[in-house]
Amino acid sequence: MSQPDEAQIQRAAQRLRQGGLVAFPTETVYGLGALATDAQAVASVFTCKGRPSDNPLIVHISARREVAQVARHVPAAAQALMDAFWPGPLTLVLPRQPHIPDGVTAGLDTVALRMPDHPVALRLIAAAGPLVAPSANRSGGPSPTTAQHVRDDLGAAVMVLDGGPCRIGLESTVVDVSQGELRVLRPGHLTAAELAQVAGLPLAAGAARAHPSQSAPASPGMKYRHYAPQATVDWLRGSAAPAQLPPDTMALVVTDIDVRGANVVRLKDTRELAQQLYGRFREADELGLRRVLVEEPPQGEPLAEALRNRIQKAITRR
Ligand code: TXA
Ligand code: MG
Numbered sequence: 285m286s287q288p289d290e291a292q293i294q295r296a297a298q299r300l301r302q303g304g305l306v307a308f309p310t311e312t313v314y315g316l317g318a319l320a321t322d323a324q325a326v327a328s329v330f331t332c333k334g335r336p337s338d339n340p341l342i343v344h345i346s347a348r349r350e351v352a353q354v355a356r357h358v359p360a361a362a363q364a365l366m367d368a369f370w371p372g373p374l375t376l377v378l379p380r381q382p383h384i385p386d387g388v389t390a391g392l393d394t395v396a397l398r399m400p401d402h403p404v405a406l407r408l409i410a411a412a413g414p415l416v417a418p419s420a421n422r423s424g425g426p427s428p429t430t431a432q433h434v435r436d437d438l439g440a441a442v443m444v445l446d447g448g449p450c451r452i453g454l455e456s457t458v459v460d461v462s463q464g465e466l467r468v469l470r471p472g473h474l475t476a477a478e479l480a481q482v483a484g485l486p487l488a489a490g491a492a493r494a495h496p497s498q499s500a501p502a503s504p505g506m507k508y509r510h511y512a513p514q515a516t517v518d519w520l521r522g523s524a525a526p527a528q529l530p531p532d533t534m535a536l537v538v539t540d541i542d543v544r545g546a547n548v549v550r551l552k553d554t555r556e557l558a559q560q561l562y563g564r565f566r567e568a569d570e571l572g573l574r575r576v577l578v579e580e581p582p583q584g585e586p587l588a589e590a591l592r593n594r595i596q597k598a599i600t601r602r
Contacts, residue, residue: 285448288404296445297411300325305332307420307434308408309447310400312373312455312472313427313562314434315344315417316442317408320354323385326416330387332438335423340390341416342375342456343397346409354397354414356381361461361483368482371401373456373473388416398456404447419455420444426511426562426598429453433566453559454590461485471590473558510597513565513576517598520577532574536564541579547571554585561594 288296296306303325306317316333318325320343330337343354348366351358355378358366362376380395389395400406409415419427420434420442428434431446457472459479466480467488480487520535520543529535529545537543538551549564551557561578568576578595581588 285446287447288445292445293404293407293411296408296443299443300408300412300415303328305329305442306408307428307431307438307442307444308402308405308417309431309445309450310344310402310405310417311451312400313429313450313453314420314431314444315400315405315415316420316434316438317344317412317415317417319412320344320384320388320414320416323387326385326387329416329418332442333418333421333423335418337387338390340392340396341388341418342458343384343388343395344405344409344415344417345397345399346406348399350414351397352381354381354384354395355379359461361466361485365459365461365479365483366399369474369479370399371406372399373401373452374398374479375456375458375470377458377460377462377469379462394460394462396458402447404445408445424510424512426513426565427455429559429562433563436566449559449563451559452587453561453563454587454594457590463488471593473587473590475589511562511565511594512598512601513569515565515568515573516575517565517595518575518577519595519599520579525577529577532572534564534568534571534573534576536561536576536578538579538581538585547573554581554587554591557581558587558591561591565598 300319318329357379375396375398377394377396421428421437429450431444434444452473457474458470460467465488466483466485468476527542534547535543536549581591
């Protein structure tokens with residue numbers, strides 16, 4: 285996969301500086317970028333995605349010195365996490381600088397910040413400045429993990445830098461360390477336990493709310509319908525699994541469980557399931573299938589908690 289050249293990066297940066305939108309690859313999913321300091325461009329991100337305006341955005345930076353432009357104060361625990369995991373799939377919620385547009389933070393006093401681990405993202409941000417970047421999909425559907433997914437969702441109006449398929453395939457871990465404990469607001473590739481250890485903080489009890497029936501979501505975005513294809517999603521669970529699947533059903537399987545059918549997809553492990561999950565949801569819709577059954581990721585496997593969170597949300601469609 286050839287990566288965008290310098291001329292393409294410069295064209296994209298110019299479009300961003302003029303208030304336009306540019307989709308770009310990260311290690312997690314593709315982001316829909318706009319200049320974080322341009323309130324009008326930020327507003328157009330919400331329109332383009334059909335995103336509820338009370339769901340705040342993540343600001344993406346390319347260098348540690350940019351942190352101070354966005355965050356008013358960085359606790360020692362957050363510094364330690366940045367040292368250990370940036371660039372990488374970790375988003376920190378920090379007190380905001382006053383000049384950050386309200387549209388970015390949905391009026392909150394905090395701002396979410398991350399440094400993505402992808403050369404194209406880093407080059408684009410270095411050329412244009414800090415960027416807000418929600419996943420570059422229509423709000424509610426599966427996040428895009430290829431440039432084609434972005435084009436399918438947002439059409440030709442949005443410029444897309446094609447960096448090939450995303451390496452991780454699920455969105456970053458979002459954490460808050462402002463209360464003297466580590467709260468995971470959205471689970472991801474980096475687990476609560478490894479983050480708490482590096483931060484030197486205790487884990488907050490029951491912080492991530494994987495199930496939408498629990499009240500008061502800690503991260504505003506977690507209350508909305510997310511990640512769901514048109515097809516119905518459900519768990520494929522051991523003994524309850526039909527050995528022979530109907531032709532209108534896809535199964536995503538990580539163990540050697542006995543299921544057969546035209547649309548059984550056997551993944552090597554939970555990493556491969558994460559990397560392909562959203563693309564397989566999209567494929568099910570393209571094939572006109574009615575159901576996608578996903579095997580529960582075995583406890584303790586890489587990305588198991590993040591997978592359970594996204595799949596459960598696709599099942600409940602909220
Ligand atoms: O991996 C990712 O994080 C991707 C790539 C493109 O970087 N981006 C992404 O953005 O997933 P988005 O907008 O789809 O999700 C942002 C999440 C939402 O759940 C939102 O509610 C939460 O971060 N968030 C943003 N600002 C926040 C804040 N100040 N406090 C709490 N949660 C916040
Ligand atoms: Mg999203």
